[in-house]
Amino acid sequence: MAQARIEGHVLRTPLVESLALSQGGPAIFLKLETRQTTGAFKLRGATNAVLMAGSSAKGFVTASTGNHGRAVAHAAKAQRRRAVVCMSNLVPANKVDAVRALGPEVHIVGQSQDDAQIEVSRLVREEGLSEIPPFDHPAVIAGQGTIGLEIVEAMPDVALVLVPLSGGGLAAGVAAAVKGLRPQAKVVGVSMTRGPAMQRSLLAGRPVAVEEVPTLADSLGGGIGLDNGFTFAMCRDLLDGVILLSEEEIAEGIRHAFRAEDEVVEGAGAVGIAALIAGKIRPEGPTALILSGRNIDPALHRRIVEEGALA
Numbered sequence: 001m002a003q004a005r006i007e008g009h010v011l012r013t014p015l016v017e018s019l020a021l022s023q024g025g026p027a028i029f030l031k032l033e034t035r036q037t038t039g040a041f042k043l044r045g046a047t048n049a050v051l052m053a054g055s056s057a058k059g060f061v062t063a064s065t066g067n068h069g070r071a072v073a074h075a076a077k078a079q080r081r082r083a084v085v086c087m088s089n090l091v092p093a094n095k096v097d098a099v100r101a102l103g104p105e106v107h108i109v110g111q112s113q114d115d116a117q118i119e120v121s122r123l124v125r126e127e128g129l130s131e132i133p134p135f136d137h138p139a140v141i142a143g144q145g146t147i148g149l150e151i152v153e154a155m156p157d158v159a160l161v162l163v164p165l166s167g168g169g170l171a172a173g174v175a176a177a178v179k180g181l182r183p184q185a186k187v188v189g190v191s192m193t194r195g196p197a198m199q200r201s202l203l204a205g206r207p208v209a210v211e212e213v214p215t216l217a218d219s220l221g222g223g224i225g226l227d228n229g230f231t232f233a234m235c236r237d238l239l240d241g242v243i244l245l246s247e248e249e250i251a252e253g254i255r256h257a258f259r260a261e262d263e264v265v266e267g268a269g270a271v272g273i274a275a276l277i278a279g280k281i282r283p284e285g286p287t288a289l290i291l292s293g294r295n296i297d298p299a300l301h302r303r304i305v306e307e308g309a310l311a
């Protein structure tokens with residue numbers, strides 16, 4: 001089981017009540033994946049995938065330069081395994097440096113994410129490395145799902161869980177875990193209005209492409225894969241709904257997290273708080289919000305919380 005496998009390799013993060021958000025209503029708890037090693041929950045899925053692959057794997061490769069890339073680099077290094085992160089020449093130097101600091105090999109190729117992905121496929125084919133996809137993989141989904149198990153263990157009466165939603169690895173894993181233990185609990189995904197790939201796909205009844213546009217919730221950008229094998233069907237069957245948020249609503253979530261909860265949260269991690277503050281959902285019982293990550297550009301964070309700017 002994923003939970004036993006990754007125990008001791010990732011943090012069991014705090015689940016704390018938000019006194020500000022609980023005022024006058026049901027108790028609202030925050031699952032602080034902001035405190036997870038590497039600054040986001042993705043270490044859970046990456047660690048589970050690395051440990052499941054066992055010692056026969058020759059090493060691991062990904063094209064992500066964001067939270068998933070960091071997670072794969074850290075998880076592989078912790079097991080003294082080879083990790084390669086592939087990225088294009090267009091990735092900004094500060095992002096390249098942040099990945100390099102975690103110690104993986106970095107392959108810089110081509111001019112686009114597609115070119116980086118071609119290098120991933122080459123390394124899989126020619127050097128026998130194992131690709132760890134960011135969401136659409138059973139080991140990754142199960143690893144992210146350990147958050148759901150920890151929530152129900154600490155809140156046996158949980159009625160609602162709000163989950164940031166992009167490719168759906170987090171939402172699928174958490175929904176399966178929560179509903180496995182507590183079928184009556186509701187699990188709702190939260191995305192941004194600007195490019196909500198899973199929500200559009202759920203409406204269409206099949207995976208569809210969406211145009212990728214800049215958003216404060218940058219970790220929620222990107223598609224779900226037209227050949228999606230797992231997360232689309234799981235989100236379709238297990239989620240009780242999807243909420244969409246404007247950029248100003250997400251900024252409000254980041255501000256609240258900082259001012260009222262003392263947490264630096266990136267846009268993607270603030271969407272649960274933002275959905276509550278915007279009144280887009282009214283909890284009817286004990287509720288858990290997953291603050292999924294903290295990796296936001298410090299200058300952007302300062303502008304949002306100090307100057308009240310949108311971006």
Ligand SMILES: *Cc1c(COP(=O)(O)O)cnc(C)c1O
Nearest residue numbers: 067166167168169170268292293
């Ligand atoms: C990746 C990520 C998400 C979304 O996870 P999916 O499994 O792709 O839905 C949410 N928040 C943060 C901080 C992330 O890095």
